[in-house]
Amino acid sequence: MTGDEKHEWAAASTIDVLWVLYDKVLNVTPATADDPDRDRFLLSKGHGPMAYYAVLAEKGFIDESTLDGWTTWDSPLGQHPDRMLVKGVEISSGSLGHGLPIAVGTAIGQRVGKSRGRTFVLVGDGELDEGSNHEAIAVAARLNVANLTAIVIDNQSAMYGWPGGIARRFAVEGWQTAEVDGRDHEAVFAALTAPHDRPYAVVAKIEKSY
């Protein structure tokens, strides 16, 4: 516990999707963390990374004992992850609205490099308020960045919501979309492994809390 209920909830919102991703979907291990053919996972919603760290520890990217000292001076684990401090962390994040544009770039880079890797980026529904996301949503579709999957954790924290639903925001730009119960591991797995020939958005619905 951190005494920061808002960010604790952010972590609790993402834990199931993160687990399914790292346990069953992503083609990346500590041994392949620098492999050009790896899948890349970008945690754009860097707030509340406790769940992320826990999953990375369980999968061997970081030593489990590291978790205890998080946010202290010598710890590589902060309230927002740093790619230069934690093996397997693809981007340093925390400021909202950066991950999706970067993910468009990494996915294009994978395509240019003939990589077999895919790019997955996780954003929050509140984070989608940031205009930079909407620039990237449009660009990804126009450039048909088909090796890109955006996962939106919808815990209904967007200030004014999204009329017509979040998936519609992506669909009108040409993305393939899916909506899924973000707590249902089998459903999340099925959604994240569904074939797609366009950029793909998976909206993982989570109960409203904080």
Added chain:
Amino acid sequence: MRQAFVRTVNEEIDRDPRIAVVTAVISSNEFPQENERVVDVGIREQTMVGVAGGLALAGLRPVVHSYAPFLVERPYEQIKLDIGHQEVGAVFVSIGASYDDPAWGRTHQSPGDVALFDTLPGWTVHVPGHPDEVTPLLRQALKDDNRVYVRLSLHENTQAYPVGEGFTALRHGKRGVVLAVGPMLDRVMKAVDSENADVTVLYASTIRPFDSDGLLKAVRDTDHADVMVVEPYLEGTSAHLISEALQLIPHRVRCIGVKRHAELRNYGTAEDHDAAHDLDVVGLGSAVRSFFRG
């Protein structure tokens, strides 16, 4: 300079499979759109920089280009986080400078661009003064992996000088030192000549990293530790580095550049703005006369 930039990038993109170009419409038709490493994101400058960061993370060497305010000021947080904080490199190339075409008004002026890059660690900043300086600076930048800003301008000197890190001494004197950055050189030389000032003139087409040793040596070769710096962007941008370089000796510094005290709302020409900021030969001559007298 812009033509030299386009020509150089288009030559190198065919040779080097690492090079990519990211634009936000401006100048996009100058690059081969059929090349999958050329990405135009539309009028979306934040995404332009974010995509560049992603390309760099995937192993490419992105060249990011737009008009200065849209390349540096609008997506400043993306530069800070998507490039710098990710510890990746990119080559940013701007046109427009401080006020190359002031008829467009304040929205298209960017005197603060170099000062903004100065808030971020690890950026090399080139301010070429001649088109022939652009190509070697760019070629080196494209080979490297670091973070580079190349500031192009419509204003240029009549002669190119060899490029590279470190200031070039073009004249030696005893009364003090004048450091002229990029396109400021010709008018600085005219001002110094008009005042018969016995000063050393240093020229810089690369202003970051700052050649502290070169400045210190030049100052020590004079009889007075008086330094005037003439920069084509915000006045005083390099003042802290001059003070740091000369911290062990008593010295005087006069910083000349685009004035900070008020937003100039006039349109007109670049020459009109030069005069308003005392960056023309008359204004510089007056500054040389008053600063180096006695």
